[in-house]
Amino acid sequence: MRIEEHPVLQFDRGEKVTFFYNGQEVEAYSNETIAAALHAAGVRRLGHSPELHRPRGLFCAIGNCSSCFMTVNGEPNVRICVTRVEPGMRVEEQQGKGVVTP
C-alpha cells in the first residue's frame, strides 16, 4: 500500500507506468524501484532460496544482501530493490540460481 498522506514528507513518485509481474500487469510509478512497486501491490514473497526452497523477500532494500533476486527481462539475479521500474518490464520469480542466456 502506498502512503497517501504523511505529516513530514512529500513523495515525488514520477509518472504512472505499468510492468509485468509473472505475466500479470502491475501499476507502478517511474521513480520507484521494482521492490517498492511490488510491495505497493502487496507482493512481498519475491522468490525461493536455491537450495532449501525457502520463501525469500527483501531484507536490506539497498543492494547489500542479495535476498531480493528476481529475473528481469530474462536476466537472472537482478537486485530488484535497487532497480527502477521501466514501462513494460518483465519481472519474474526466479527458479534456482537462474540461467544466463548469452
Next chain:
Amino acid sequence: MIRNVEVLVVGGGPAGLCAAQAAASMGAKVTMLERDYVPGGQLVKQTHKFFGSEKQHAGERGFQIGRMLLDEIQADPNIEILPETTALGCYEDGVITALQGDKHLKFRPERTILATGAAEKFLAFPGNDLPGVYGAGAVQTLMNVAGVKPAQRVLMVGSGNIGLIVSYQLKQAGVEVAGVVEAAPRIGGYLVHAAKIRRAGIPILTGWTVKEAFGKEQVEGAVICQLDDKFQQIPGTEKTIACDAICLAVGLTPLTELCWQAGCEMKYIRELSGHVPVVSDDLETTKAGIYAAGDVTGIEEASSAMVEGKIAGYSAAASLGHSPEEAARLRQEAMEELRQLRSGPTGGKINAGIEKVKQDGGVVHVNLYRYSH
C-alpha cells in the same frame, strides 16, 4: 579504459559529501561514487530533527541536512557526482572498479576516501529468513523514500535510537507498531525518543526478545519471550504477537569490504561496533593514499561523520599540494570540532575505541561473508 582521477570519494553519505566539499574547496578535482539514486546516505531516510551541535545543522530534519549538503556541492565545478554507481573492488595497485548500470568503470585515483558507511546487523532465530523480516534501514527506505507501507503491523526488535525512531516513523506513515522488544534490561536509546513512542501508545518491553517468526510464505506472527539476567530465554514466558513484519534494529557494523580488499590493516573494536581500518589522525589508513571517514571507521553519528569527512578531504587535498597551509589550518579546526563532539555523553565509548585502535597488537584478519542457502 582506466580513468585517472585526482580524489575519488566512495560513498555519498554525510562523510562522503563533506569530504568531497572539503577537498574541492582546496582546489582538488573530486569524483564521488554513490550507489544510490541520490547521495545523502542515511540522511535521506530520516524525518526527525537531528541531535548534535548547530555547526553540523542539528535541529534540522535529517533529509533536509542531506539536501543542504548536496546543494552545496552540486554547484561546485570541481566535483563530479556519479550516482547509481557502486564501487565493486579496490585493488592492490589502488585501482577502483565500479558498476554503473551495465557499465564497468575503472578508476586510478591519486587519493581515495572510503566513506561507505555501515551495514545492519542480523539476529539469529528460527524463521528469520521469512519475507517480512526486515532490517530497519529497509523499512525506512520503503516508507520514507518510496512512500510505500512495509506492512500493516510491525514488531520492532531493539530499543536503541534507531529502533525507537523507526517505530515513530512507522506510526507517522500510518503503520501499526505492535511493540518494541529489547533484550537488555534498559531502553538503549535517548529518553526523548522513548518518551515520544510511549506517548504514541507503543509498549516497550525490556528484558524480552523475539524467539521465532512464523508464517508459511511470509511473516504471520512472532513468538516473543522473556530473558533472565544472563540473556537466557525463560521457558513458559512465551507470548504470540500478531504481526506481518518484524523489524530488526539491532545495530550497525562498519561496511569495510573495500578496506579489506585494499589490504588496510584492520582491527576488531567492540566500542566501534566491528572491524575498522586502522587510521592516523589525518584519517589515512595503513595503505598510503587511502583515507576512511564516517561510520566505516566506527559507528557514530552524522555530525561526527561530517567532520571526519572534512578532515579526510583537507588531508587528501593538502597531500596533493593543494593550498597545504590553508588545508592544514582547516583540518586543525575540524579536529577541534571533533574533539568537542566527542566530549559529549556518547563520546566516552568512541574515545575508548579509538584509543584501542591506536594501541599495538590485536589485529585480526577474518572476512565476514554472508551466504544464503
